[in-house]
Amino acid sequence: MTERDAAGLAALGIDIGGTKVAFALVDADGRELAATRLATEPERGAEAVLGEALAEARAAFGTTLGGADAVGICVAGQVGPGGVVLGAPNLGWDGAPLGEITTRLFARRAVVMNDVHAAAWAEWRGGAGRGVEDLVVLFLGTGVGGAVIVGGRFLRGCTGTLGELGHVTLVAGGRQCHCRNAGCLEAYVSGWAIEARAADAIAADPAAGAGILAAAGGSGGEITAEAVAAARDAGDPLARRLSDETGMYLGAAAVGLVNGWNPCRLILGGGIINGFPELVDATTRAIEAHALPAAARVVTVSRAALGNHAPSIGAALMARDGTA
């Protein structure tokens, strides 16, 4: 037996996005051994993309795929029984039997899952939530997603969608969300919401918006959350106000999450947290000041540790653990 065999087998995780595929090879202890990436065109279909992914995995990790005996695939969408994609707008693969295709092409046990669940699993098993049994994970990117672990169990709910914390109502009757609800957390603190709030603020006071517009590359530039963050870095008052308000909204939501879920740890991750790291302190302060004392006393707020490798690492770990 090799040392790797003696320590248990490795697993391969593949995060399939709309423009790239990210791979992670993890060992039996959940450590990332190697990673690679591949540009992709999902419109060529699941079979073609998975075929190219297999070729890349062989090129990067060898024909044994680094000794991996299981493959985890994650996508930004819902996954039904048997690894069938039920909704993944950025791929357009509705109905694709991803579990069957992966098992056949990779000749290994395959598990297909949602990418937010995979990332949360990675943070729990090998990141900022390691060793914690009661955990709320919140990712703020273009949208807002989440997952919850209670009593050492990753919760699924009635149909596997438990943890859609971006769509918890934060302002009844508030800003329209991209979903069917108004006032969702996502409609205030996601990338698209920060952009929409910035555009509204600039439309209401164009002079005040000059700093953000300059950061966006001039009046013809696109107002992005990155431009708001860059303007905030440059001391722009409107950008600072937008960041403060984002902190107020996220803090108010976090108080409700802590009261409702009573986690030992709240993990914040995603591109918006990277661009606005001050949101972690704002959230901590809101919880300390406003959450129920019995819940506030025990919770710590942590930044996600695994960055954009979390989905592929988590896909590998979930495949290995057999729990997707």
Add this chain to the structure above:
Amino acid sequence: MTERDAAGLAALGIDIGGTKVAFALVDADGRELAATRLATEPERGAEAVLGEALAEARAAFGTTLGGADAVGICVAGQVGPGGVVLGAPNLGWDGAPLGEITTRLFARRAVVMNDVHAAAWAEWRGGAGRGVEDLVVLFLGTGVGGAVIVGGRFLRGCTGTLGELGHVTLVAGGRQCHCRNAGCLEAYVSGWAIEARAADAIAADPAAGAGILAAAGGSGGEITAEAVAAARDAGDPLARRLSDETGMYLGAAAVGLVNGWNPCRLILGGGIINGFPELVDATTRAIEAHALPAAARVVTVSRAALGNHAPSIGAALMARDGTA
């Protein structure tokens, strides 16, 4: 062996409130066999009240306490390890070793728990949630409390306070709650909140408030949620508007709860639901229209089935099941 022995043992549940003690004797299948009540004065202390409760239980159920081999006690407050009361404002028994006192006086296995948890457990095991494995229970009374079952497990969280759904933020920056947060669900749909909202509306437009004031017993009367419900029954427009707005708030919160927790069933109970039963339909309609389709499709909204016997029944069942 008697028939009762053959079917398993009974259990006794005792719900200790600020003015009364309610008792339920349940059989091995969770059915309520008998019930009784007793007026109480908690300021006389836990030892005295429990002693009177034992005397009443013997008088009502016989010296064998109806064959009960376990006693469950529930209180409106937090309960720590060993059944020590940590916070129960309506009793004033902080620090009282209720588990120890009950075990000694009743000479049986005793379990002490929070009354909302007990009531939710009763609805799950023998009420509106029987047979359901993913369940959110929401009680609207003077305050708003809740509990959650996921995957057939009653969730506790990091310190046992999971399910404080009355203190989930519903309107960021909104009405001040009795807790340290602003905009809690409880600050909009609880008994005290409906009273406060009615008082605000009447102060803003005294003429419109005539109907509610009449139902409250004239201008010297206290504006209560019951008075609002009575005025609504009599066709009063302001009372109707307050009920509609309560439905809007509860519906918006329920959309967030369904999105976040993905329950198969949402149970609504408590005095406010009894006074405003139209809230059940308002909640159902809000979920159908605004929750994420994957979560909305599977959830049913039900009214709690056990009324104000739920806490005592649940205390008995939790004591029997040994899971408080």
